[in-house]
Amino acid sequence: MIVGVPKEIKNHEYRVGLTPAAVQEFINNGHDVIVQMHAGASIGFTDELYQAAGAHIIESAEEIFERADMIIKVKEPQPNECKMLREGQTLYTYLHLAPDPVQTQLLVESKATCIAYETVTDNRGALPLLAPMSEVAGRMSIQAGAHYLEKAHGGSGTLLGGVPGVAPGKVLIIGGGVVGLNAAKMAMGLGADVTILDRSLNRLRELDDMFNGRLHTVFSTADAIDYYSSRADLVVGAVLVPGAAAPKLLTREHIKNMKPGSVLVDVAIDQGGCFETSKATTHQEPVYIVDDVVHYCVANMPGGVARTSTMALNNATLPFGLAIANKGPKQAMLDDAHLLKGLNVHKGFVTYKAVVDALGDSLNLQYKDALDALAF
Incomplete structure (x- = not known):
């Protein structure tokens, strides 16, 4: 799988989806990783560190989105990023869709598979990626x-x-x-x-x-x-x-x-x-x-301490990210009910009920249970 890491573009957001250490884990599992130029430079993760870990440095976000099978970010995609997503592509990041009708509509239109960190669960009912x-x-x-x-x-x-x-x-x-x-x-x-x-x-x-x-x-x-x-x-x-x-x-x-x-x-x-x-x-x-x-x-309060936040986030997101890359998103979610809880949008359907409950009056959303959506 080709894993893409674009540079975050939200105001004063310096976190990055993968650290060089996390990149090396994907490389060791047989995947290719492409990282946008200077994606982590502001918090000490230089392009040279990513290259040493085995990543390819790409100049533009457009090429990252065009080539990658899975996009790993930190913050929700901005409108221009949503428009670069496509059907068959997986987005793995924070989404926070309930108060954001614009992002929700654009993700639905993209028909991409969108997995939200904040709704992945664990066996204690907690939210390990949040x-x-x-x-x-x-x-x-x-x-x-x-x-x-x-x-x-x-x-x-x-x-x-x-x-x-x-x-x-x-x-x-x-x-x-x-x-x-x-x-x-x-x-x-x-x-x-x-x-x-x-x-x-x-x-x-x-x-x-x-x-x-x-x-x-x-x-x-x-x-x-x-x-x-x-x-x-x-x-x-x-x-x-x-x-x-x-x-x-x-x-x-x-x-x-x-x-x-x-x-x-x-x-x-x-x-x-x-x-x-x-x-x-x-x-x-x-x-x-x-x-x-x-x-x-x-x-994006944790972005103020972006280096600490990036490392802490990667510690939690890496195992699920590797499962998605190793098995493919569909099989990874079928094998892990906790990861399945993270599925918010898939092939034009909203698969998280709370999002539909929050935005149903403003958007004409089609809700489908996550398991049913994966079978679609």
């Missing part, structure tokens, strides 16, 4: 929040850890999954006063045990969100409904009641965001202010 970036984003959410709490950046001038004689800042984390856990670790490491809201009592018990009661765990209700958000200096949105649009848990009224200069970090923005006032931003222009509250809604 987890590494959730870990990164959770940790970065506190870094970003602490930065934008500084007065010069629009915040209230609050130091999350406080100092002797001055109370620490209050951090509210909505969602106790991988993002929430990693955000809590960072915030508590800084000395902040941290509360996590979640609707799973079992998860709240786990978190309470992990932190020996130093973390406030609260069952998530509308009343709890109202109470704790109005007192928080930093709120991290860390909710996830796999493959679906994120629920709007913080309303405009909640935000009006927040303290001036407080900060919102919406880690769920890839799935449409979990705050009513959220809109996707970039690393170039990461924040905006609504009702005196700073909003940080960068849609």
Whole structure:
């Protein structure tokens, strides 16, 4: 199989689909790898390193898409990339289709086989290809929040850890999954006063045990969100409904009641965001202010630490990617029900129900169960 790795083109996106070490694994399995010139250069993965691993360096993205049987990326394809996809070709990357009708329509029209990292599962029901970036984003959410709490950046001038004689800042984390856990670790490491809201009592018990009661765990209700958000200096949105649009848990009224200069970090923005006032931003222009509250809604947050993120992502995506290349996408998915969960679009059909549920009113989508679609 010819595996193609184009350079990412989203604003300030420096991650790359394969590291040189991952390329060597594909080469050792008998595949050809073509990598676009300078695809990883900005994070230290030079063309020479890729060539040493056995890859061929290609100048243009157009040639990568034309020649490759499988395209491996990080971020969702931009419109011009979608238009280069073709039937019989496999796309293996993050997609986040539910809040993105344009991308969804273009992928349907391409008739390519599109496997989304974020919906691949494991035998524990977790999302192993989303987890590494959730870990990164959770940790970065506190870094970003602490930065934008500084007065010069629009915040209230609050130091999350406080100092002797001055109370620490209050951090509210909505969602106790991988993002929430990693955000809590960072915030508590800084000395902040941290509360996590979640609707799973079992998860709240786990978190309470992990932190020996130093973390406030609260069952998530509308009343709890109202109470704790109005007192928080930093709120991290860390909710996830796999493959679906994120629920709007913080309303405009909640935000009006927040303290001036407080900060919102919406880690769920890839799935449409979990705050009513959220809109996707970039690393170039990461924040905006609504009702005196700073909003940080960068849609590719882990791209800010692109080298760490790329290596962490490759550790997770490589085994599935090798299975796709070694067996072919159809057989690989038939052999692995967890990889099959990653199939979102195939031959013009949407194969992930949550995407149809989110976009059915705006697009004339044809849904087909993933197994049925593979037989088509």
